[in-house]
Amino acid sequence: MAAAKRTTTIIDREYRVGEVDPRIYGSFLEHLGRAVYGGIYEPGHPTADDEGFRRDTTELVRELGVPFIRYPGGNFVSGYNWEDGVGPADRRPRRLDLAWRTVEPNWVGVNEFARWAKRAGAEVNMSVNLGTRGPEEARNLVEYCNHPAGSAWSDLRIAHGQREPHRIRTWCLGNEMDGPWQISHKTAEEYGRVATEAAKVMKWVDPTIELVACGSSNSHMATFPDWEAVVLDHVYEHVEYLSLHSYYGNTDNDTGNFLAKSLDMDAFIRTVIATCDFLRAKKRSKKTLYLSFDEWNVWFHSHDADRRIEPWSVAPPLLEDVYTLEDALLVGCLLITLLRHADRVKIACIAQLVNVIAPIMTENGGPAWKQTIFYPFMHASAFGRGVVLDPVVRSPKYDSKEFTDVPFVEAVAVHDEKARTLSLFAVNRDPEAGMELDCDLRGFERVRILEHIVLDHADPKASNTKSAQNVKPRSAGGGKADGGRVTVTLPRLSWNVIRLEAV
Ligand code: AHR
Numbered sequence: 001m002a003a004a005k006r007t008t009t010i011i012d013r014e015y016r017v018g019e020v021d022p023r024i025y026g027s028f029l030e031h032l033g034r035a036v037y038g039g040i041y042e043p044g045h046p047t048a049d050d051e052g053f054r055r056d057t058t059e060l061v062r063e064l065g066v067p068f069i070r071y072p073g074g075n076f077v078s079g080y081n082w083e084d085g086v087g088p089a090d091r092r093p094r095r096l097d098l099a100w101r102t103v104e105p106n107w108v109g110v111n112e113f114a115r116w117a118k119r120a121g122a123e124v125n126m127s128v129n130l131g132t133r134g135p136e137e138a139r140n141l142v143e144y145c146n147h148p149a150g151s152a153w154s155d156l157r158i159a160h161g162q163r164e165p166h167r168i169r170t171w172c173l174g175n176e177m178d179g180p181w182q183i184s185h186k187t188a189e190e191y192g193r194v195a196t197e198a199a200k201v202m203k204w205v206d207p208t209i210e211l212v213a214c215g216s217s218n219s220h221m222a223t224f225p226d227w228e229a230v231v232l233d234h235v236y237e238h239v240e241y242l243s244l245h246s247y248y249g250n251t252d253n254d255t256g257n258f259l260a261k262s263l264d265m266d267a268f269i270r271t272v273i274a275t276c277d278f279l280r281a282k283k284r285s286k287k288t289l290y291l292s293f294d295e296w297n298v299w300f301h302s303h304d305a306d307r308r309i310e311p312w313s314v315a316p317p318l319l320e321d322v323y324t325l326e327d328a329l330l331v332g333c334l335l336i337t338l339l340r341h342a343d344r345v346k347i348a349c350i351a352q353l354v355n356v357i358a359p360i361m362t363e364n365g366g367p368a369w370k371q372t373i374f375y376p377f378m379h380a381s382a383f384g385r386g387v388v389l390d391p392v393v394r395s396p397k398y399d400s401k402e403f404t405d406v407p408f409v410e411a412v413a414v415h416d417e418k419a420r421t422l423s424l425f426a427v428n429r430d431p432e433a434g435m436e437l438d439c440d441l442r443g444f445e446r447v448r449i450l451e452h453i454v455l456d457h458a459d460p461k462a463s464n465t466k467s468a469q470n471v472k473p474r475s476a477g478g479g480k481a482d483g484g485r486v487t488v489t490l491p492r493l494s495w496n497v498i499r500l501e502a503v
Helices: 055-064 075-079 110-119 135-146 152-159 188-205 226-238 255-259 262-282 303-307 325-340 374-383
Strands: 002-010 016-019 026-028 068-071 095-097 102-104 123-128 170-173 210-213 241-248 290-298 345-351 360-362 368-370 387-389 392-394 409-416 421-428 433-440 447-455 480-482 485-490 494-502
Touching: 002 409, 026 290, 055 360, 055 368, 055 374, 068 110, 068 345, 110 123, 110 135, 123 135, 135 152, 135 188, 170 188, 188 210, 188 226, 210 226, 226 241, 226 262, 241 262, 241 345, 255 325, 262 290, 262 325, 290 325, 325 345, 325 374, 325 409, 325 421, 325 447, 325 494, 374 421, 374 447, 374 494, 392 409, 409 433, 421 433, 421 485, 447 480, 447 485, 485 494
Parallel strands: 002 433, 026 068, 026 345, 068 123, 123 170, 170 210, 210 241, 241 290, 290 345
Antiparallel strands: 002 392, 016 387, 095 102, 360 368, 387 409, 409 421, 421 494, 433 485, 447 494, 480 485
């Protein structure tokens, strides 16, 4: 085994980036593949609850620590009639979903989903269809979900057995409207106009809601970042957030380059912040726009299998990526990147939640289990609450095919002032050797290591199955705390959570 290299870091309690918004630990569930049907909902399953939702999946969602779930799409939403999913189940239509070439039976709609989300401990982030539909259907949905009573749509909700309004706070104005693959794709001008008009009427129905406008589908779109600038020129004063999406793959099996892809996310976030601030200046506005990174993850394993799926069936196994340790490490780097922008990134949704490019997998009629990527997400959500401190990291670096000066160690710290704890999240990208991490914790008088959790495996391609949790966290020993200094070793290719009592 090669000798450990060394990284130093300074963590000062005054280097505050911002407070973590818990919605940064959001996720996403689309009517796609087995995400809803077979994933969270399966009335015949041995664990099904009184509404047909799988209790085993709900339990794992709670354990994952997801406080916020975007629904019902995704590409699906751009052809969705939300009215199809409410009212008596036996009268709901079966529709062709053109986004994924499947049949949507509408067994689950907004009421069932909102009730399930409550059981899973999450608030709903609802998307409206700005593809085939527009402001009228969007405002009706706000009225149906949020208006207490005494109007046509709210009374219809009550007639459907849902007396209490769902009080959905955060709404997405469409999905990836810059993408030519989107049902009823739009130019930035067209989208900017329709998003503005939808925003106005949705907020007139419920002035307490917050809105997310569509940014680019990824930073490699030819229209990025003009799309953002044009859209915001229309909608700036009507929305609170702008969305970003990004998926990363390792199709050429180049681990060093793959693990560096969080640098792409970082650059994307910085450019979107700059574009938002340009528009603020242009509009002489006092309002700061925040970012909603509402689709992010690793996605590439299932591409070939998806091409072989026959069209027009209900809930086929689409986008069922089986994740490796390597993927979990990139997910860790992406989480660290999001946290380092906690001052502007207030919402982020790992895409998706169950079966479809997801931390949780299920078998129809069988068990539910944790994929490798479950763990870094669960750790960040459980221990990453409080104020993000920006560590000054001096790490050895490497160059890869697409990136230069990639630090071997990616790290961020979150300080929970009330609990007097500090969580340091760190990934060692080095495939060869462990890394000694020497932390100078300035401003803290006393620190004590509570726990050092490690996720690693001898085989970077190891994954979990329904019967074997091959990749799971372990507790590491050997760290030292001395006054305001802490030294730990980050094993080669590892995700680490160093939990400290910090006074
Ligand atoms: O998450 C899968 C798909 O990826 C979503 O439907 C779409 O928004 C994105 O392109």
